[in-house]
Every structure is written in C-alpha cells, then in structure tokens.
Amino acid sequence: SKRLNLDFGSSTACQITVNGTASTGQDANRQPLRIRAVNAGTDIQVYAGSMAISDDSSNSSTLGDISVNGGSVNIGASVTLTNLTTSGGIINIDSSVTTATIKGGTVNFYDSTTASTIGTLTASSAAIINHYATGTITTLAHNGGTIDLTKTQLAKTVTTYTADKGAVLITDSGTVTLTNDIALAATKKLTISIN
Numbered sequence: 001s002k003r004l005n006l007d008f009g010s011s012t013a014c015q016i017t018v019n020g021t022a023s024t025g026q027d028a029n030r031q032p033l034r035i036r037a038v039n040a041g042t043d044i045q046v047y048a049g050s051m052a053i054s055d056d057s058s059n060s061s062t063l064g065d066i067s068v069n070g071g072s073v074n075i076g077a078s079v080t081l082t083n084l085t086t087s088g089g090i091i092n093i094d095s096s097v098t099t100a101t102i103k104g105g106t107v108n109f110y111d112s113t114t115a116s117t118i119g120t121l122t123a124s125s126a127a128i129i130n131h132y133a134t135g136t137i138t139t140l141a142h143n144g145g146t147i148d149l150t151k152t153q154l155a156k157t158v159t160t161y162t163a164d165k166g167a168v169l170i171t172d173s174g175t176v177t178l179t180n181d182i183a184l185a186a187t188k189k190l191t192i193s194i195n
Helices: none
Strands: 004-007 015-018 033-036 043-046 050-053 061-068 072-075 079-093 097-109 118-131 136-142 145-148 156-163 167-170 176-178
Touching (some): 136 145, 156 167
Parallel strands (some): 004 033, 015 043, 033 050, 043 061, 050 072, 061 079, 072 079, 079 097, 097 118, 118 136, 136 156, 145 167, 156 176
16 A cells, blocks of 8 residues: 555554555655554554555654564654664664664664664664754763764754774764763774864
C-alpha cells in the first residue's frame, strides 16, 4: 500500500517490526507507512522500507525503543522517545531523545517548534550524524564515525564530549559551545586536525 496509517493507541504496548513498504507514498511529502503509538512500552524495529512516526503535529506518540537497521524513518516533533539505536538506514528526527546509539547509517537531528535535546549520544565507526538542531547534547561519546555540528548557524551546546581514535568532529567556535574540556577516551595517540 502507498498509504497505510496505523494507530496503535495507548492501552497495550506493541512490538512493531517493519520489513518493507511501498517505495513512495500516495500523498505528496508523506511516507507510505505512518505509525502512531502512545505507550512507552511500544518498541519499533525497522529493517527496510519508508515510514514516519507521528509526522503530523496533531498526532503525538510515546515510544520506548526505535531500532533502525535499514530503510528510511522520519520521527516527528510530537514524539516522546526514550531510545534510538541505528545500524543502517536514514533517520530524520525532529524530537528530543533520551539515549541515541548510532552504530551506522545517517542520522539527521532537527528542531521543530522547540529545541530538540539529546541526553546521551554515542557514535560508532560507521555513523554519520548531521546536527541541525539547536538544543543541548548532554553527553557525547564519540567512539568513531563523523559528527557535523555546523549544519546550521544556530547556537548549540555539547556539555560533555569524549573522543576516541577514528572519530571525526566538524565544529566551530561561533555556533557550538563545548562546555567542558574535550576528554580523550583512547590511551593511544590521537590526531586532531584544525582547518
């Protein structure tokens, strides 16, 4: 189906697995699969396809875990999310998240009507993270991969940043505030390049 809207409600926690969808949606600028769920025990696993979670601000969702292994996922501004884990795919997220573990894929963090915050962000070697949001990243454990904090010229803050060997951070001093000194996770020699 090119238009499949599923509302799982709030009474029962669900375990949702998405293995594939139509490639394009029936409606312009909308994914073929759109989900709403309002139970913190509801978890979503995505392996392939194109989907959105509460991409309409009038339909909020509360979720426990979203795990993305492939496909394309849009997470709307009205989503309350505890854990985001990725090993592949493309994820666009407009909401705050408590814990994000990015092992692979491309993740784009955005703001909506309010600043989106990230409690703990952990990035591994295959991760590509583009940070368009203005909110605070409280703890950033950069074990590898590339994080670009300069996608917008709006102010943003990283409170605690730990870098490991192989991590690539793109930042500037005009829009990004690193509250604490950079901590080095590796005991080996690290190379820091300043352009």
